[in-house]
Amino acid sequence: MPTWxxxxxLLLSTVSALAQSIAPPGIPADRFPKPSRPVASIISDRWxxxxxxxxxxxxANVMQLLGIRPGMAVADIGxxxxxxxxxxxxxxxxxxxxxxxxxxxxxxxxxxxRVTTEGLGNVTLALGEAHDxxxxxxxVDVALLVHMYHEIDQPFGLLVxxxxxxxxxxxxxxxxxxxxxxxxGTPPALLECELRAxxxxxxxxxxxxxxxxxxxxxxxxxxxxxPASIVPCRGEAAR
Ligand SMILES: C[S@@+](CC[C@H](N)C(=O)[O-])C[C@H]1O[C@@H](n2cnc3c(N)ncnc32)[C@H](O)[C@@H]1O
Numbered sequence: 202m203p204t205w206x207x208x209x210x211l212l213l214s215t216v217s218a219l220a221q222s223i224a225p226p227g228i229p230a231d232r233f234p235k236p237s238r239p240v241a242s243i244i245s246d247r248w249x250x251x252x253x254x255x256x257x258x259x260x261a262n263v264m265q266l267l268g269i270r271p272g273m274a275v276a277d278i279g280x281x282x283x284x285x286x287x288x289x290x291x292x293x294x295x296x297x298x299x300x301x302x303x304x305x306x307x308x309x310x311x312x313x314x315r316v317t318t319e320g321l322g323n324v325t326l327a328l329g330e331a332h333d334x335x336x337x338x339x340x341v342d343v344a345l346l347v348h349m350y351h352e353i354d355q356p357f358g359l360l361v362x363x364x365x366x367x368x369x370x371x372x373x374x375x376x377x378x379x380x381x382x383x384x385x386g387t388p389p390a391l392l393e394c395e396l397r398a399x400x401x402x403x404x405x406x407x408x409x410x411x412x413x414x415x416x417x418x419x420x421x422x423x424x425x426x427x428p429a430s431i432v433p434c435r436g437e438a439a440r
Pocket of ligand 1: 282
């Protein structure tokens with residue numbers, strides 16, 4: 202028979218495992234247009250096995266390309282099971298911070314267990330919404346979106362609501378497979394078009410894994426566009 206104290210402790214540990222938003226909501230979802238192309242379903246908390254990714258040095262290469270260094274604050278948007286979160290945490294060190302954000306509470310609960318087990322004191326978990334990463338004001342130097350852009354139900358909302366969280370000089374880096382959105386990738390021309398529609402400018406493009414995957418880096422607009430002024434990409438770029 203559990204005691205009241207035992208029940209209380211059980212309740213406390215359950216509550217602490219619940220994912221939470223760490224910033225107030227931004228502009229509501231219904232103010233933004235939907236993308237005029239298919240959005241892939243969320244089917245997993247990881248792109249592939251960490252062993253496979255480590256064999257090709259994926260995270261190390263991406264962090265090198267992005268110049269991730271101690272003291273930086275990085276948002277791992279769509280963190281899933283945390284392949285990047287744990288490696289970013291070690292790279293930015295005690296003076297840096299990693300915001301591990303996702304919209305799936307179960308995935309964040311699993312990641313919370315991993316962060317606790319691995320003793321990563323510089324990781325903050327953040328529950329977002331499809332149109333809003335819910336990150337604190339002026340908190341992020343680099344926002345990294347890995348193998349998840351094609352799953353964002355509201356990419357224009359997410360890109361606009363991300364802006365207040367970016368520090369001066371911040372970059373947004375998107376890694377995805379070079380294939381159709383329904384095949385869990387994003388054609389680079391479509392990505393560039395959708396970010397340009399919100400005022401972002403592509404400043405780097407790195408083909409990876411023999412061109413099957415790419416890393417595109419963007420600078421944000423100086424001012425957020427009015428949601429109603431955003432025109433979704435059509436035609437060639439929307440395939
Ligand atoms: C294929 S997993 C990739 C996870 C991780 N980034 C990796 O590279 O292994 C895609 C992740 O993106 C998350 N996701 C999908 N839409 C999202 C959104 N609008 N905002 C934040 N995360 C999202 C999913 O819940 C899932 O954890």
